[in-house]
Amino acid sequence: MARKSGSDGKKTAQVLRAAATRLFAQYGYAAVSMRQIAAEVGVQAGALYLYTPDKQTLLFQIMDRHMDDLLTAWQGESADSPADPMARLEQFVRFHIRFHLQRVDGVFIAYMELRNLSKENFAVIEAKRRQYERLLEAILQDGSAAGRFELCDSKLSSYAIIAMLTGVTTWYRDDGRLSVEKIEEIYLCMVRGLVMQGSAKTGS
Amino acid sequence: MARKSGSDGKKTAQVLRAAATRLFAQYGYAAVSMRQIAAEVGVQAGALYLYTPDKQTLLFQIMDRHMDDLLTAWQGESADSPADPMARLEQFVRFHIRFHLQRVDGVFIAYMELRNLSKENFAVIEAKRRQYERLLEAILQDGSAAGRFELCDSKLSSYAIIAMLTGVTTWYRDDGRLSVEKIEEIYLCMVRGLVMQGSAKTGS
DNA sequence: GTCTATAGAAGGATAGAC
DNA sequence: GTCTATCCTTCTATAGAC
Structure with missing residues (x-):
């Protein structure tokens, strides 16, 4: 389905920051891909761009x-x-x-x-x-x-x-x-x- | 020409380490490409692999x-x-x-x-x-x-x-x-x- | 010893369906 | 709000010419 049941923009935004923080700290900004972050968040890469330009x-x-x-x-x-x-x-x-x-x-x-x-x-x-x-x-x-x-x-x-x-x-x-x-x-x-x-x- | 006049493997190896050290320090390992290093050394990217696997x-x-x-x-x-x-x-x-x-x-x-x-x-x-x-x-x-x-x-x-x-x-x-x-x-x-x-x- | 050319994978970011 | 699909760029590393 297009929108996951129970999905919530506010929450996803927070989860995104948390996931990116963890991954950047562990592997470094340049070494982490948007796809990796998306996987950690539990969405597809394209969806991240709803929350960050x-x-x-x-x-x-x-x-x-x-x-x-x-x-x-x-x-x-x-x-x-x-x-x-x-x-x-x-x-x-x-x-x-x-x-x-x-x-x-x-x-x-x-x-x-x-x-x-x-x-x-x-x-x-x-x-x-x-x-x-x-x-x-x-x-x-x-x-x-x-x-x-x-x-x-x-x-x-x-x-x-x-x-x-x-x-x-x-x-x-x-x-x-x-x-x-x-x-x-x-x-x-x-x-x-x-x-x-x-x-x-x-x-x- | 294939080999530059005055080129020297020993020297190129040293120049490579120096260039990589400078670039890694400035931009970070993950953010620096082999092409960037090659440009700094003054050779093409492929040539670097003569000096590092x-x-x-x-x-x-x-x-x-x-x-x-x-x-x-x-x-x-x-x-x-x-x-x-x-x-x-x-x-x-x-x-x-x-x-x-x-x-x-x-x-x-x-x-x-x-x-x-x-x-x-x-x-x-x-x-x-x-x-x-x-x-x-x-x-x-x-x-x-x-x-x-x-x-x-x-x-x-x-x-x-x-x-x-x-x-x-x-x-x-x-x-x-x-x-x-x-x-x-x-x-x-x-x-x-x-x-x-x-x-x-x-x-x- | 170095070049050009390229294979093959992965990257950031966007478009349009649902 | 999220997905799939994809564009276009860039990357590491290798092959073969000179």
Whole structure:
């Protein structure tokens, strides 16, 4: 039959994003075909074009929503932000780890598929990525100005922290020896060391 | 004419690896065609198969040589390794940053294209990656045992250090404000803080 | 050692039936 | 809302000429 019984456009659209997210994360955008995605969704390839004008837009929407979710989630989390810079830093570290472990596929795509975005789409995503980075930079600068942190370099410290925190997604396994809570504690410990190391300070 | 004047198989093979490395790093393995590589090399597509049995092997060889170069370079560098764990750690940090900044394309491929390797090829590369990780783990464990480091977690500390050091490749620019020497100093400063943070120690 | 030519498969995207 | 069928392009890899 032409229309499957119980089929639903809204739902298919969601299933499509979910399927594409999973496949892009696993095999990479360029390596995944529209036919593969269609098979995962349970429709024929042509039907996908009811929900996306093309493959590029599909990738962009996945990444764009991911970044929006990230920024929105942090806004919610930090609504009642503590005044103490160290407390805010700890809040950020915990948030970053938790969010990234919950959305491993999205994170993977957001970092690996940047080069497959068109120029215009890249600019949009890159701006949101910078926006997120600046959240941490602001915390570090505030803490530094208040004399609570001793940073080796204010910009590189934020790059280093984000890199080490995001790295968790590359080795974390649900059945590993460490709970998410425990992982947060360990990274908090390391980040504290990193922002309290003033002996070889190089200015910012 | 059939054979270009001055053409040279040995040289073409090298040019091929170089061209493929550049293109794979820029656009990704799956997005780059053999025709594109051939154009970069300056030959027709069919001629590439004199130097590689297929595209997959080309990717594998690039990654495999990269890992061999990395391990060999460290062997040379650490031939006269200092006894002091902190000195060895500093040697590793400087080496890692310097090597990775000199070989940005290779690093990019080695991290991003793992999923495009066949199962067998993946196993080979993954083993060498683990081998490299263990070099740092050994330094951290020795230093910890000698009471010179206070680690939050011995395994996660090594993951965190490698992640933050490798992250340098994502933002470094030749014409940026910081020299490689200066970058090494800053990361040394941060790594010191990371391995001397014992207050919230969680064991290993 | 490299070329041209091409086989054969797979890709993105569209048209029209139901 | 989805299917089938298909257009047209592009891909990897090979064959045979030079």
